[in-house]
Each structure stands twice: as C-alpha cells, then as structure tokens.
Amino acid sequence: MKNLIIAASLLIGVSAFSQVKLDATKLNYLAADASPMDATYYPLQVLSSKSEKPKIKVLYSRPQKKDRVVFGNLIKYGEVWRMGANENTEIKFYTPVKIGGKDIAAGTYSLFAIPGEKEWTIILNSETDKWGAYAYDKSKDVVRLTVPAEKTASVVENFSITFVQTKTGADFYAGWDNTQVKFPIEFK
Template sequence: MKNSLVIIAFVLFAWVGASAQGFRNVDKSPMDAAYFPDNFAHDRKGDEKALVRILYSRPAKNGREIFGKLIPYGQVWRTGANENTEITFYQDATLQGKKIKAGTYSLFTIPNENEWVVILNKDLNYWGAYQYKEANDVARFTVSPKKSDTVIENFSIQFPKGTNALLRMGWDTTVIELPIQF
C-alpha cells in the first residue's frame, strides 16, 4: 500500500512538474519526416546522402470522412496539418518530365475524386494553405488516386524501399504516387 502511494505521488509530481515548467502537451498532428532513400534517417552509412527530405505533420482520421468532406475536393490543401509541408531536393530532379532545381519548396495538393494536382511552390514557412499564391508555383503535376486495401489512420508520406524514388502519400483509403528521377 505504501509503495502504491509513493508511485502515485511520483506520477502526480512528474505530471504537475512538466506542466509547471510550461511544456505543452503532444501535438494532435505530430511532425514527421520522410526521406529518399527511405532508410536514410535510420540506417545512414558512411557518406551516404539523402536525395529528398519531406517535413510534414500527420493528422489522424479519428472516424471522420476525409476527402470530399474534411478536405474538400477542388481546393488547395496544405498536404498534412499545421504548417505547410516542405520538400527539399538535395540535387536537381525530374518529375513528370519537368526539371526541378535543388532546393526547398512547399508541397500542396488539390484533391479530387478522380485526379489530384501536386504542387511545388516557392513560398515557405506558412501555416496551412491560407496564404497560398498560385503565382508562386514552381510546378504542378497531375496524378490519379488509388484506393488502399486498408484504412490509413494517420496521413503518411513515404518513399518505399528500393532504388526508385516513388513519393507515396496516403490517408483514409486514398493513396497517390509521384515518381521522381535523379
């Protein structure tokens, strides 16, 4: 009994102590990173370098209807949550025949039922898509969405393992893919 009280007191002290120090709770849509090659962040070997890095926030489905409802069709979406998603190319790349210079870009999308537009934009460090300006687009790419066999609870961006750079984004039952060549 005495040990239980000590443990409860310790947990309460730790919880109150963190709050008293001014740290906020964990974000509902935590930030994450995707790399190509996919294993770069965890399995770096020697002088291996990443070719692409994407920084984004991962909202959860939480039982909501996502595309066409929470994320309206036909409107620019920040492609994640919180700040707009950023993609960094560490060397020049080609996407759908369009040359993209090495650098960092905002990554926006316009979801639709049968077609998505993926947008690289030169504006950085904005919250959401509220200040998005089409005039600052670097390139746009059209892709066809696919249905996932299972529900993807948290919005996810990944480059599948392998030698080809295939940018995959998925949430709920929707997946889009955009090949990148170097």
C-alpha cells in the first residue's frame, strides 16, 4: 500500500510538472551580442568533411569597425589586446605544433596580441576562460613572437581569423580595419 501511495504521488507530481509552461516574456533571454562569438578551423573545410579531422580550432568574438579607426585608437598601440571582443580568444591545437621555434603541446590556449603600428607581439598564454585581457598574466605566457603588421588591400569590417595552408603547416591570419598580421604554425 505504501508503494502504491508513493507511485501515485510521483505520477501526480510528474503529470503536474509536465503541464507547466514557461512564459517567454517572463524569461530573461539576452539580446544578441554586438560582437558575436565565432569559430574557425584548420583545415577550413573540416566541418564539411566526414573523414578529415581538425588540427586547430579558434573561438573568438568578432567586433565591428563601424566607421571607427581601430588600431591606435579603439585598440591602443602597446597594450595587451584579447584579439577579439568579450572573452579572450582561445586557440585549440589537436596535435603538438611549433610556433616561433618553440614546441607547443596539444591543448587549449588564450591568444593575445600587443599591436603596434609596424609590428605586433603575438602571445600564446596557458590561462583560459577569462574575460578580455583584464586578468592577463604574463607569467602564464607559453610563447611570444614579433610579426610585421601589414596593410590590407581593402577594409575588413569584422575582426576575422583564418588559415592558409603551407608546406609545413598553416599560416594564421588575423585582420581588422586596414591591418592584418600572420604567423606560421608548424605541425609536428
């Protein structure tokens, strides 16, 4: 009898709970962010391939130029930048790689830059899941390399990251406004 009462109570509770409908107007859905989160992979066609596995994945937010001068103004020269907006940009290597002559273990890293007018410092950092560069800790740097800043042929409205295949791996490209940088990634 006791088991029958428990079973009936559970049935009534589950039945009542399944009838509850949440009013969407009372939920606190967030509006779309002005700098949406995006992902890019290497190889680029990996998402449409059933056989190819990713070697690199980058998660980043894509801020917009919106008629602003980006580098030297919105993004200050000589200051650590998260290479995107909102959360810091993260790069995941599915296999060991070599960057700037240094061996990098497979894993996920934060990606920062110190932009300059003529050259940038690219930083791979072991600390992930942070908001922006506010909690950036230099002691967690895995590798730093200096690369030239190049002018683009046309304006890049949304901050963008992509890869170009090379003989030994891939070149990482980041571009926004009228500036782009690149650095080589070698696969081991």
